[in-house]
Amino acid sequence: MKHIIIPVALGLAISAQAADISLTVDPYAGTDTISRMVYGQFAEHLGACVYEGIWVGEDSPIPNTKGYRNDALKALRELKVPVLRWPGGCFADDYHWRDGIGDPAKRPTLINNNWGGTQEDNSFGTHEFFNLCEMLGIEPYLSVNIGSGAVQEAAQWIEYVTAPNGPMAAERAANGRREPWKLKYVGIGNESWGCGGNMRPEYYSDVYRRYSTYMRNQPGNTLYRIASGASDYDYNWTAVLMDRVGAGRMDGLSLHYYTAEGWNNKGTATGFDDDKYYSTLGKALEIDTVIRRHIAIMDEKDPKAHVGLMVDEWGTWYDEEPGTTPGHLFQQNTMRDAMVAALTLDIFHRYSERVRMANIAQIANVLQAMWLTKGEKFLLTPTYHVFRMYLPHQDAVNIPLDIKAPVFKAANGRPVVEFDATASRAADGSVSISLVNPMLKESDKVAIELPGIKGLDIERAEILTASAPQAINTFEKPDAVAPAPFKDVKAKGSHLDAKLPPLSIVTITLRPRK
Numbered sequence: 054m055k056h057i058i059i060p061v062a063l064g065l066a067i068s069a070q071a072a073d074i075s076l077t078v079d080p081y082a083g084t085d086t087i088s089r090m091v092y093g094q095f096a097e098h099l100g101a102c103v104y105e106g107i108w109v110g111e112d113s114p115i116p117n118t119k120g121y122r123n124d125a126l127k128a129l130r131e132l133k134v135p136v137l138r139w140p141g142g143c144f145a146d147d148y149h150w151r152d153g154i155g156d157p158a159k160r161p162t163l164i165n166n167n168w169g170g171t172q173e174d175n176s177f178g179t180h181e182f183f184n185l186c187e188m189l190g191i192e193p194y195l196s197v198n199i200g201s202g203a204v205q206e207a208a209q210w211i212e213y214v215t216a217p218n219g220p221m222a223a224e225r226a227a228n229g230r231r232e233p234w235k236l237k238y239v240g241i242g243n244e245s246w247g248c249g250g251n252m253r254p255e256y257y258s259d260v261y262r263r264y265s266t267y268m269r270n271q272p273g274n275t276l277y278r279i280a281s282g283a284s285d286y287d288y289n290w291t292a293v294l295m296d297r298v299g300a301g302r303m304d305g306l307s308l309h310y311y312t313a314e315g316w317n318n319k320g321t322a323t324g325f326d327d328d329k330y331y332s333t334l335g336k337a338l339e340i341d342t343v344i345r346r347h348i349a350i351m352d353e354k355d356p357k358a359h360v361g362l363m364v365d366e367w368g369t370w371y372d373e374e375p376g377t378t379p380g381h382l383f384q385q386n387t388m389r390d391a392m393v394a395a396l397t398l399d400i401f402h403r404y405s406e407r408v409r410m411a412n413i414a415q416i417a418n419v420l421q422a423m424w425l426t427k428g429e430k431f432l433l434t435p436t437y438h439v440f441r442m443y444l445p446h447q448d449a450v451n452i453p454l455d456i457k458a459p460v461f462k463a464a465n466g467r468p469v470v471e472f473d474a475t476a477s478r479a480a481d482g483s484v485s486i487s488l489v490n491p492m493l494k495e496s497d498k499v500a501i502e503l504p505g506i507k508g509l510d511i512e513r514a515e516i517l518t519a520s521a522p523q524a525i526n527t528f529e530k531p532d533a534v535a536p537a538p539f540k541d542v543k544a545k546g547s548h549l550d551a552k553l554p555p556l557s558i559v560t561i562t563l564r565p566r567k
């Protein structure tokens with residue numbers, strides 16, 4: 054493979070040059086399925102994520118179905134969201150579920166102490182969450198309060214949601230829902246090392262054991278219990294939990310990873326230079342090392358890989374937009390965010406044996422969102438488009454790739470790949486290949502060989518690109534960054550030639566002919 058590295062000098066106009074990349078995609082290789090659960094989402098009671106972003110209430114002038122805004126419902130459907138984590142985040146360990154059931158007019162007001170001290174009316178509670186998931190075929194993922202709550206409260210919540218009979222089921226029925234809902238994923242605490250109680254891993258392990266004892270399976274419903282896991286590089290947390298809780302008592306162990314470096318100066322979502330762009334990608338790509346090291350610890354204690362690594366919070370985190378409510382974590386979403394999404398999803402695919410779920414933070418109006426709203430106004434972000442373009446990879450078999458792209462160091466010292474790719478084979482035999490060119494000036498000429506086939510038919514090819522990484526969608530121009538048909542790809546026999554412009558993400562779905 055020949056690769057030209059363009060010297061970047063201040064003030065120089067750099068003409069687009071092409072790097073040559075060759076890739077072999079064996080359409081019949083691979084054994085690990087990319088769980089669709091790594092395309093999960095996260096909705097916390099934080100800023101305008103739940104209230105306004107999803108829920109407006111039935112009396113709202115914003116078009117809605119049973120209180121859920123219609124544009125959000127459409128986006129959730131189009132993304133085939135597999136799993137939705139709720140109600141937090143830090144909020145979860147402050148949330149008392151009984152405040153969010155029964156007649157909405159009688160529900161108490163709460164002060165959201167984690168996020169800006171905003172008042173909430175509790176109109177979105179257990180019924181509203183589970184009904185939403187049920188309506189859209191989304192797996193609910195409930196994060197249970199073990200920080201400021203009680204064991205009985207947690208145990209009764211599980212019973213209220215899943216028990217077919219008994220006092221909790223009767224209360225649920227009196228509130229309008231006779232049949233239990235289905236609930237598989239339960240998180241026992243959130244960031245228990247921080248906002249969820251500032252616990253040490255040894256202490257949390259015992260708290261976990263105690264709570265999980267009383268969060269019982271009900272007839273017809275088996276829980277998948279997820280322990281509150283490490284942040285970033287806290288490998289000790291993982292080691293202690295694997296020892297003291299162990300594979301027999303937990304099904305999943307979470308991991309949180311954000312791109313922010315230095316919490317007091319995270320940088321702005323849109324006002325960044327090339328150095329900062331590459332540094333953000335470098336930090337995002339470092340999740341590869343972090344995942345690998347947590348998995349190595351898990352492998353030692355749990356060689357049969359019973360416990361899944363659940364990256365149940367990840368994404369970009371910048372300074373809040375000027376003029377927005379402090380504590381609401383509202384940030385714009387650029388083509389840089391789209392790049393972070395694509396490169397991170399590629400990494401999750403590679404660890405599909407152990408990484409069984411991931412939830413980008415968060416679905417609407419908060420951090421790396423799928424959509425932004427302002428009253429009735431609504432737009433889909435560049436990150437949304439990546440999730441939509443990557444849909445063919447959900448539940449498909451990961452095809453291992455040997456990518457030999459050059460790597461350079463960003464200004465923050467972190468390695469950045471100049472090209473990336475992921476490929477998978479769906480149950481219907483089609484093969485999808487996603488190609489990522491993160492470089493700002495350089496295009497890629499990609500030669501792909503698919504051994505063992507006579508020919509292929511391209512079924513769909515799409516590209517997401519922009520003239521600058523700062524490109525955004527606005528309410529005035531909601532489709533400024535949007536996928537377009539990708540024309541620069543040609544098939545010949547078992548071979549594909551594609552030309553990727555700078556700053557581009559492409560997905561090609563093809564059908565091999567034997």
Ligand code: AHR
Binds near residue numbers: 097142
């Ligand atoms: O996603 C925002 C916050 O980030 C979550 O509430 C918390 O778990 C994490 O620190």
